[in-house]
Amino acid sequence: MFLQPFLSGERWKKLMVLILNSFFIGSYTLGVHESARPNQRISEPVVRKVPQLFIKDFNEGNIAGALSYFARDCSFNFASFSKSCEGLDSLERRLRLMKDADPFQTKIISVDDCISDEKAAAVKFHIENHADGSMKPYGRGSAFFAFNSDGLIQKVFWVQETSNKSGEIGLKVLRGVSKILSLYGSDQTVKTTSYESYGSKENDTPECAPVEYFASWSRRDIDAATELFDEEVTYDDTAFPNAFSGKDAVKRHLNLCAECFPETFTFELDEVINAGDTVCGLWHVENRGQQLPFTRGCSFYKINKKGKIQDGIDFVEPAVFKSGGVELFVDALSGKVAQEPARLIPLVVWIAYIPIVFFSDGILPGVNALALEQRTWEEVKDLSLNFFLVAPFLNLPFSPVVHPMLEGVFNLLLSWAAMFAGFLSDDRKDKPNLFEMVPMVIGMQFLTSAFLLPYFVIRSSEKRNDVSVSDLSGLAKACESPALGIIMGAIGSFSIAWAFVGRELEFGGLNERLKSFSDLLSIDRVGSSFLVDLIIFGLFQFWLIDDDMKRRGVASGENVVLTSIAKVVPFFGMAAYLALRPRFPHSADKF
Numbered sequence: 109m110f111l112q113p114f115l116s117g118e119r120w121k122k123l124m125v126l127i128l129n130s131f132f133i134g135s136y137t138l139g140v141h142e143s144a145r146p147n148q149r150i151s152e153p154v155v156r157k158v159p160q161l162f163i164k165d166f167n168e169g170n171i172a173g174a175l176s177y178f179a180r181d182c183s184f185n186f187a188s189f190s191k192s193c194e195g196l197d198s199l200e201r202r203l204r205l206m207k208d209a210d211p212f213q214t215k216i217i218s219v220d221d222c223i224s225d226e227k228a229a230a231v232k233f234h235i236e237n238h239a240d241g242s243m244k245p246y247g248r249g250s251a252f253f254a255f256n257s258d259g260l261i262q263k264v265f266w267v268q269e270t271s272n273k274s275g276e277i278g279l280k281v282l283r284g285v286s287k288i289l290s291l292y293g294s295d296q297t298v299k300t301t302s303y304e305s306y307g308s309k310e311n312d313t314p315e316c317a318p319v320e321y322f323a324s325w326s327r328r329d330i331d332a333a334t335e336l337f338d339e340e341v342t343y344d345d346t347a348f349p350n351a352f353s354g355k356d357a358v359k360r361h362l363n364l365c366a367e368c369f370p371e372t373f374t375f376e377l378d379e380v381i382n383a384g385d386t387v388c389g390l391w392h393v394e395n396r397g398q399q400l401p402f403t404r405g406c407s408f409y410k411i412n413k414k415g416k417i418q419d420g421i422d423f424v425e426p427a428v429f430k431s432g433g434v435e436l437f438v439d440a441l442s443g444k445v446a447q448e449p450a451r452l453i454p455l456v457v458w459i460a461y462i463p464i465v466f467f468s469d470g471i472l473p474g475v476n477a478l479a480l481e482q483r484t485w486e487e488v489k490d491l492s493l494n495f496f497l498v499a500p501f502l503n504l505p506f507s508p509v510v511h512p513m514l515e516g517v518f519n520l521l522l523s524w525a526a527m528f529a530g531f532l533s534d535d536r537k538d539k540p541n542l543f544e545m546v547p548m549v550i551g552m553q554f555l556t557s558a559f560l561l562p563y564f565v566i567r568s569s570e571k572r573n574d575v576s577v578s579d580l581s582g583l584a585k586a587c588e589s590p591a592l593g594i595i596m597g598a599i600g601s602f603s604i605a606w607a608f609v610g611r612e613l614e615f616g617g618l619n620e621r622l623k624s625f626s627d628l629l630s631i632d633r634v635g636s637s638f639l640v641d642l643i644i645f646g647l648f649q650f651w652l653i654d655d656d657m658k659r660r661g662v663a664s665g666e667n668v669v670l671t672s673i674a675k676v677v678p679f680f681g682m683a684a685y686l687a688l689r690p691r692f693p694h695s696a697d698k699f
Contacts, residue, residue, distance in 0.1 A: 122603035156224035159350045179260040187267035187425040188432030209440035223383035229253045230388035250406040267423040273349040291518045292622040334359040338416040402427040457560035474633030513625040516607025523600040525552035530686040532584035556641040570655035593686025650675035
């Protein structure tokens with residue numbers, strides 16, 4: 109115990125885990141390990157425990173703890189997402205976003221069953237309401253975990269029950285496909301699947317009823333397949349609305365599947381964990397020896413004392429359309445608005461902004477974007493060539509002549525948008541945003557408020573008050589420089605001056621240029637939208653200030669003058685804030 113004062117909570121946890129695992133299984137640890145021998149085996153109880161510990165840490169919001177069980181080059185495939193998480197950084201971002209989308213901690217993953225061998229583990233789970241323990245609709249699922257020789261999770265296939273219960277319709281479609289394929293013959297080819305193994309299976313698949321069931325079905329020997337089930341079996345293919353009860357119902361289902369699937373389609377087991385009374389199989393579908401996309405699945409089976417399948421459930425990868433990203437966005441949006449109703453304000457403004465600025469007729473001057481007016485595109489091109497007024501100031505020969513007030517407004521808007529790069533610390537590894545900030549800042553240079561407003565709605569709130577320089581990306585560190593506020597403030601000031609005194613020979617004095625600018629705005633959608641953006645920037649400039657101060661360790665009520673100026677003085681207040689705000693320490697230990 110004398111060491112505990114010198115160790116943080118997380119370090120103390122890892123030290124205890126190291127001691128315990130060294131006693132039981134040698135060099136295996138949870139996140140801290142010595143160099144392991146090649147092909148070293150881990151004890152089966154530990155393999156079975158690790159996925160449960162991962163789920164426990166995730167439920168508690170301890171993402172750092174959850175990640176400690178994974179190899180740095182791990183692969184985590186959430187079947188409902190179009191893209192798997194490759195590497196620890198990608199997995200960390202996904203897990204943090206998933207947890208952040210549930211700010212009230214309403215969803216809990218509850219483990220129903222877990223089995224393992226020496227290299228892999230499988231979990232059957234359901235998602236329940238934290239408040240009353242009721243199961244979420246379509247919340248059942250399973251996951252297969254494969255371990256590397258160091259005892260860390262290397263690969264995961266995570267699949268949940270889909271809300272699309274159109275399995276019977278899908279079979280009818282397949283029946284038509286099967287008839288078409290039969291016209292071209294059904295010669296079998298040598299199996300040459302390119303599927304990458306998860307690594308638990310040895311040279312021979314362990315013999316058990318589910319393994320024989322897959323083999324029999326792929327031969328279309330339905331009688332043999334059916335004999336592997338108990339008379340009172342319950343079989344739940346989650347692609348269908350209801351489970352099948354009894355051997356006869358299962359046989360009818362298998363006959364229908366055999367009739368509808370092309371003869372060249374086979375179900376291939378990739379991995380099998382046989383725990384005696386429980387078996388888990390990871391599988392995919394092949395056609396002529398080649399794996400078909402979107403056909404993976406994970407199945408759990410209960411085996412009775414007679415060696416028959418008493419209970420089975422299939423979890424199938426969603427086909428083609430992966431709704432995970434959409435569901436995550438909807439959960440994040442609804443959760444954040446419920447947690448902070450003020451987020452409705454930028455949401456409502458954005459919903460109004462898009463149709464009014466881009467597609468309306470009669471609300472703002474000029475024609476809408478769909479009209480593709482030649483004058484509009486030429487105006488945008490000319491303003492872009494005079495970006496930050498460099499070309500006209502240097503009197504470069506390619507610099508087009510544009511109304512100086514329009515140029516001034518345009519470049520003031522761009523310098524204001526560029527200053528939001530000073531808040532890149534709002535997007536970090538430990539605080540990811542569903543809508544990343546770097547693309548948002550870049551997008552603001554082209555479509556301004558169309559990118560800014562949704563970021564305000566969906567961004568994650570700041571929870572830390574001890575962020576240090578080491579937590580920031582390289583770009584965020586560069587944008588911490590006071591020079592950003594000073595330079596952008598100077599460009600904005602020059603843009604305002606240019607609006608009033610630039611191109612005097614072409615546009616005359618103040619009264620004359622004001623009148624010509626007013627006439628231009630009366631027919632110009634681009635210019636009028638710039639004014640709308642300036643108003644929006646001014647109204648929402650305050651949005652990120654409090655969280656920015658919080659992450660710097662500044663308590664509410666401190667630095668009142670600077671924060672007030674930053675919030676209420678348009679443009680110049682932000683420039684002053686970026687130049688004068690407290691700097692991040694180089695280490696969190698300085699707090």
